Amino acid sequence: xxxxxxxxxxxxxxxxxxxALTASRRPQGATRWLLEIPLAFPVGAxxxxxxxxxxxxxxxxxxxxxxxxxxxxLAAGAALWWKLGRQHAASGDGQPRFRWTWIVWAGLAVCGxxxxxxxxQGAAALPHGDWDAWAIWNLRAKFLATDGAWKxxxxxxxxxxxxxxxxxxxxxxxxxxxxxTGSAGDMAAPAxxxxxxxxxxxxxxxxxxxxxxxxxxxxxxxxxxxSTVTFxxxxxxxxxxxxxxxxxxxxxxxxxxxxxDEWDKPLLALSGLLASMAAWTKDEGLVFAAGLAFAVLFAxxxxxxxxxxxxxxxxxxxxxxxALLAPPxxxxxxxxxxxxxxxxxxxAFFLDxxxxxxxxxxxxxxxxxxxxxxxxxxxxxxxLWTAIPVAALAAGYFAAFWMSTSELQWRLSTAAGRIVLQMxxxxxxxxxxxxxxxxxxxxxxxxxxxKR
Amino acid sequence: xxxxxNSVTGARAIAAAAIVSALAAGASIEYYGLFEKLAEKxxxxxxxxxxxxxxxxxxxxxxNAPRIGYFNDRAPDxxxxxAALTSAQxxxxxxxxxxxxxxxxxxxxVGDFNAPRDFAGIGKVQGLELVAELGQGVVLYRRGGAK
Numbered sequence: 001x002x003x004x005x006x007x008x009x010x011x012x013x014x015x016x017x018x019x020a021l022t023a024s025r026r027p028q029g030a031t032r033w034l035l036e037i038p039l040a041f042p043v044g045a046x047x048x049x050x051x052x053x054x055x056x057x058x059x060x061x062x063x064x065x066x067x068x069x070x071x072x073x074l075a076a077g078a079a080l081w082w083k084l085g086r087q088h089a090a091s092g093d094g095q096p097r098f099r100w101t102w103i104v105w106a107g108l109a110v111c112g113x114x115x116x117x118x119x120x121q122g123a124a125a126l127p128h129g130d131w132d133a134w135a136i137w138n139l140r141a142k143f144l145a146t147d148g149a150w151k152x153x154x155x156x157x158x159x160x161x162x163x164x165x166x167x168x169x170x171x172x173x174x175x176x177x178x179x180x181t182g183s184a185g186d187m188a189a190p191a192x193x194x195x196x197x198x199x200x201x202x203x204x205x206x207x208x209x210x211x212x213x214x215x216x217x218x219x220x221x222x223x224x225x226x227s228t229v230t231f232x233x234x235x236x237x238x239x240x241x242x243x244x245x246x247x248x249x250x251x252x253x254x255x256x257x258x259x260x261d262e263w264d265k266p267l268l269a270l271s272g273l274l275a276s277m278a279a280w281t282k283d284e285g286l287v288f289a290a291g292l293a294f295a296v297l298f299a300x301x302x303x304x305x306x307x308x309x310x311x312x313x314x315x316x317x318x319x320x321x322x323a324l325l326a327p328p329x330x331x332x333x334x335x336x337x338x339x340x341x342x343x344x345x346x347x348a349f350f351l352d353x354x355x356x357x358x359x360x361x362x363x364x365x366x367x368x369x370x371x372x373x374x375x376x377x378x379x380x381x382x383x384l385w386t387a388i389p390v391a392a393l394a395a396g397y398f399a400a401f402w403m404s405t406s407e408l409q410w411r412l413s414t415a416a417g418r419i420v421l422q423m424x425x426x427x428x429x430x431x432x433x434x435x436x437x438x439x440x441x442x443x444x445x446x447x448x449x450x451k452r
Numbered sequence: 453x454x455x456x457x458n459s460v461t462g463a464r465a466i467a468a469a470a471i472v473s474a475l476a477a478g479a480s481i482e483y484y485g486l487f488e489k490l491a492e493k494x495x496x497x498x499x500x501x502x503x504x505x506x507x508x509x510x511x512x513x514x515x516n517a518p519r520i521g522y523f524n525d526r527a528p529d530x531x532x533x534x535a536a537l538t539s540a541q542x543x544x545x546x547x548x549x550x551x552x553x554x555x556x557x558x559x560x561x562v563g564d565f566n567a568p569r570d571f572a573g574i575g576k577v578q579g580l581e582l583v584a585e586l587g588q589g590v591v592l593y594r595r596g597g598a599k
Contacts, residue, residue: 107477126491135538185504229479437458441461
């Protein structure tokens, strides 16, 4: 378990950043902690991983680079919190009360208990994760954890087996933990990181929507995610897909929360930071980041500068890696755009994957449909720009398969399920953002309201 | 902030909460059961832990050479062959496994065998001299043996 300890340091560092940058629109009470703690994980793990890579590229050995990265990220976060994070009072969420919220809390308690059980069981049954964990993510973490070997993550000889062209944020998270503790290959670190990502994703969806649409909406959204069988399949696989979803959801929530009559620049900056970290996690994150950048530019206009400036450092890392280090593996070619026969095959496969997300009658799409039918859309429908990143991601996925240089059937069968999983939290968040909020009828006695 | 027209009250709101809650709880119970069965049945199907153990002596025996040759005896183009290579690569990383037998710059080669064979004879055919049998089907060779 020592190997997992550096993850806690990174998590703590992330809290300072989050507390600082969300200060002016901080929710009150339990919502605050339910939001800040899960959001702190991607910010902390991602930020220190980026710094770790920079220090390795600058020539530091693995262990000093790991320690320095965590201390620097923690110190910078603490300084920012000292300057920005202590001054603001919590803002009320202004959401209507709903006396039946206990129904969704009960459901969440059941789901949460079984999720913890699955995590414990998954860690025991799959200590090394599933195929891609030891073939790609943890393998590359071993390179990053070894003095002088960081460049080998991009070795040409690994083409075709380990995707040396993939970004390195997630291997950096694991590799840094290994380098810190001198325990390369200790599976406690990737297992702990996988568990932390999965739990943070559920809590962020819950608390993120709670702060915007009330507790019931937040809990319902989390329940829909927990009814997705793919989520359960990958929860302890130690892949980078759930962490990617976490970065993307965090970035989207921050952008939405930043919006209003006046855009909140620190929150926009946090959104940009998380989006660029998504781009450094997987190539799909790059598509999402581009989509969110466009959406923020469209909605926030000049205020988007804060988003762009915060996204720049990790974006530079991605550019450096892709331009100078990553081998020229051509996963896509525009030549295949002429193959129109691929379009119905891709469509059919995605439809099949959507249908495979669950079983009747507990299918997440059915739960979403029931929510839409019973709650209805808000009027007027605002913040339509929030759908742009999700749409961009879907279009990007479609184009990637259309242009894939690998055999299409194989590519679809190995990737489509995970791609749908990446999108689900964003899709659920966006849907509930557009739905009306459950509320207690006016005049009903609400035991939580004090009588004047 | 929600205005009254963007709130849903009464039976519709309660039904939405109840349906989602009950069905999601049911789903989690079902998926946990499936997960449990799958974990019992296949678990660590590729036995990565034992692969790591099998290859534990390779880095020391090869002087931590950054690149070492690799071959195995699984059926060509099979999942087993790919799994053996990929898991061996994880086990020996940060050393990189080279598959191209024409690489004359690679001094050490590791044979990964599923069954007892004429290890020395196999090496001779590829111009490799047997250095040591590391146990559990892992055999170390060095380039420079007579063909």
